[in-house]
Amino acid sequence: MQVAMEKADARQRLVEAALKMFGEHGFKGASTRAIAGEAGANIAAIPYYFGGKDGLYLAVAGHIADQITGRMGPALQMARQLADDPATTPEQRRNTMLALGDGFVSMLVGTEEAALWARFMVREQFDPTEAFDVLYSRVMGPSYVVIAKLLGPLLGLEPDSDILKLRIFAVVGQALVFRVARAAILRRLEWDAYTPERLDQIRAALRANIIAIMDAGRPA
Amino acid sequence: MQVAMEKADARQRLVEAALKMFGEHGFKGASTRAIAGEAGANIAAIPYYFGGKDGLYLAVAGHIADQITGRMGPALQMARQLADDPATTPEQRRNTMLALGDGFVSMLVGTEEAALWARFMVREQFDPTEAFDVLYSRVMGPSYVVIAKLLGPLLGLEPDSDILKLRIFAVVGQALVFRVARAAILRRLEWDAYTPERLDQIRAALRANIIAIMDAGRPA
DNA sequence: GTCTATAGTCGGATAGAC
DNA sequence: GTCTATCCGACTATAGAC
Numbered sequence: 001m002q003v004a005m006e007k008a009d010a011r012q013r014l015v016e017a018a019l020k021m022f023g024e025h026g027f028k029g030a031s032t033r034a035i036a037g038e039a040g041a042n043i044a045a046i047p048y049y050f051g052g053k054d055g056l057y058l059a060v061a062g063h064i065a066d067q068i069t070g071r072m073g074p075a076l077q078m079a080r081q082l083a084d085d086p087a088t089t090p091e092q093r094r095n096t097m098l099a100l101g102d103g104f105v106s107m108l109v110g111t112e113e114a115a116l117w118a119r120f121m122v123r124e125q126f127d128p129t130e131a132f133d134v135l136y137s138r139v140m141g142p143s144y145v146v147i148a149k150l151l152g153p154l155l156g157l158e159p160d161s162d163i164l165k166l167r168i169f170a171v172v173g174q175a176l177v178f179r180v181a182r183a184a185i186l187r188r189l190e191w192d193a194y195t196p197e198r199l200d201q202i203r204a205a206l207r208a209n210i211i212a213i214m215d216a217g218r219p220a
Numbered sequence: 221m222q223v224a225m226e227k228a229d230a231r232q233r234l235v236e237a238a239l240k241m242f243g244e245h246g247f248k249g250a251s252t253r254a255i256a257g258e259a260g261a262n263i264a265a266i267p268y269y270f271g272g273k274d275g276l277y278l279a280v281a282g283h284i285a286d287q288i289t290g291r292m293g294p295a296l297q298m299a300r301q302l303a304d305d306p307a308t309t310p311e312q313r314r315n316t317m318l319a320l321g322d323g324f325v326s327m328l329v330g331t332e333e334a335a336l337w338a339r340f341m342v343r344e345q346f347d348p349t350e351a352f353d354v355l356y357s358r359v360m361g362p363s364y365v366v367i368a369k370l371l372g373p374l375l376g377l378e379p380d381s382d383i384l385k386l387r388i389f390a391v392v393g394q395a396l397v398f399r400v401a402r403a404a405i406l407r408r409l410e411w412d413a414y415t416p417e418r419l420d421q422i423r424a425a426l427r428a429n430i431i432a433i434m435d436a437g438r439p440a
Numbered sequence: 441g442t443c444t445a446t447a448g449t450c451g452g453a454t455a456g457a458c
Numbered sequence: 459g460t461c462t463a464t465c466c467g468a469c470t471a472t473a474g475a476c
Contacts, residue, residue: 010441024347029248032470042442047471119346125403126339127244132403140404162409166425169405173397174390180400183345183352184360185389189382205386212436213429230460252452262460267453269459 011049013039019060023116026123027057061124061131064117065138068107075103076146083149093154094214100147101175101210102203109178110199118179144168155217167213174209178202231269233259239280243336246343247277281344281351284337285358288327295323296366303369313374314434320367321395321430322423329398330419338399364388375437387433394429398422 008016017039021030032053036043050056079096082088108114124132147168148159157164178185178194185191191198237259241250252273256263270276299316302308328334344352367388368379377384398405398414405411411418 026246026249029246031468033468042444043470044444044472045442048441053470115346122342122346122400125401126335126342128403136404136407141408144404144408162421163425163428165408166405166422167429169397169401169408170394170426170429173393173395173401175393176397176400177389177393180342180396181345181389181393183348184356184364185386187356188361188364188385188389201382202386205383206390208383208436209387209390209429209433212433215436216428216432248451251450253450262462263452264454264462265460273452 010039010041010045014041014045014049014056015059015063017041018056019063019116019120022057022060023119027053032056057129058131058134060120061134064120065134067113068117068139071107072103072143075100076143079150080146083146090154090218093150094211097147097150097154097214098207098210100150101206104172104175105178105199105203105206108175109182109194109202110196114179118176122180144172147172151214154214157217171210171213174206230259230261230265234261234265234269234276235279235283237261238276239283239336239340242277242280243339247273252276277349278351278354280340281354284340285354287333288337288359291327292323292363295320296363299370300366303366310374310438313370314431317367317370317374317434318427318430320370321426324392324395325398325419325423325426328395329402329414329422330416334399338396342400364392367392371434374434377437391430391433394426 014035017035018030021035021038024030025034032043032046035056036046046053046056050059079100082092082096108118120131121135124135144165148164151168151171152159152161152164155164155167157167182194186193189198194202234255238250238255241255241258244250245254252263252266255276256266266273266276270279299320302312302316328338340351341355344355364385368384371377371388371391372379372381372384375384375387377387402414406413409418414422
């Protein structure tokens, strides 16, 4: 087993420190000095391992993709098989979709690391760089395809139709907002932080809306 | 009348240039040199008028609040009166809510300036400063209150209940996502940009989801 | 592979002329 | 109120010792 959290090699420590610093302060706002300091490594190690600050930034994108794939991958894979199976009942699709939503909230809103991933990814949405290609092709794109296959039949829409794609983005936005508008939500609810109980409330609110959307497409 | 777009005083030109530069590059990424250059003003004017870079940043928050209030204010005010009127029918509430959604998408997704507002505001959500107080108290907070009064009766929920507040944030997230995940949406739809026709599609998708959510609370 | 030292650039703020 | 000149600190990257 790993002896302690310290002695990962300098390369990996730099990636993790960079995720934190880039996430919190942006590309320009995060200095290589601060990253190296956080990682307990030398500043010169950044040009040495990554070719420069740019290369480190791109390596962070790969790290994020690894982390999210590791957490959401199995559930998405199961959902994909179920969505492709013609014998799957609408009830199964419904439950799978709700489970995906719960899992997504748990990962995105319920963990501290996800705050850093989210900030990094939102920044890339507003101003895409090469890092966006990594994140879209490895994380976002595949997820949307699975959800489309799962939800299309429930809403009576073709998986490749624009209207379904847009409605799915809206549905995903219902979960994203709890990370992206966290400060406003905490203030409005007069909460100081998300707790496990409050995450349950969030999942319940999301479920209520998603159920309404799915059931509106149900034959009367 | 105003002679031309040029001769607004240096103070205002600086605020508008700062909105653009802070929006695009973040607080640290936007240099006072670049802001002053964009504004056609002197660098020394920033400490002179705003006390420093920090003061300029806060002034930008006030400017954003002014702009959004100017555009959404009238519609919100009408919605507020209607929501408070006991004689208002569910059908009126429904239509008002859909109109608010359309207007919100038009402002947030359909205008170029809103890209800058959104970036500024999202940054503040992740890492709130004094600027967040300005934006929440003048823009976000009042909007959420109106929506709660409008939607609560339709969903059979108390306007002050946590579940309603959370479900409303989720609904708002359905519109926000088209700005905050713009790059992913454009890629998934194989669009190069939002056009008026595509905005219609977005509004239609949003309406479909919102109608489903509102009608699920309808007495059978 | 990791360090120190340093080069070269750019940042924000200030002083003081006009 | 607006300018030029300048200070001083922080930045990234490189060279070269070990």
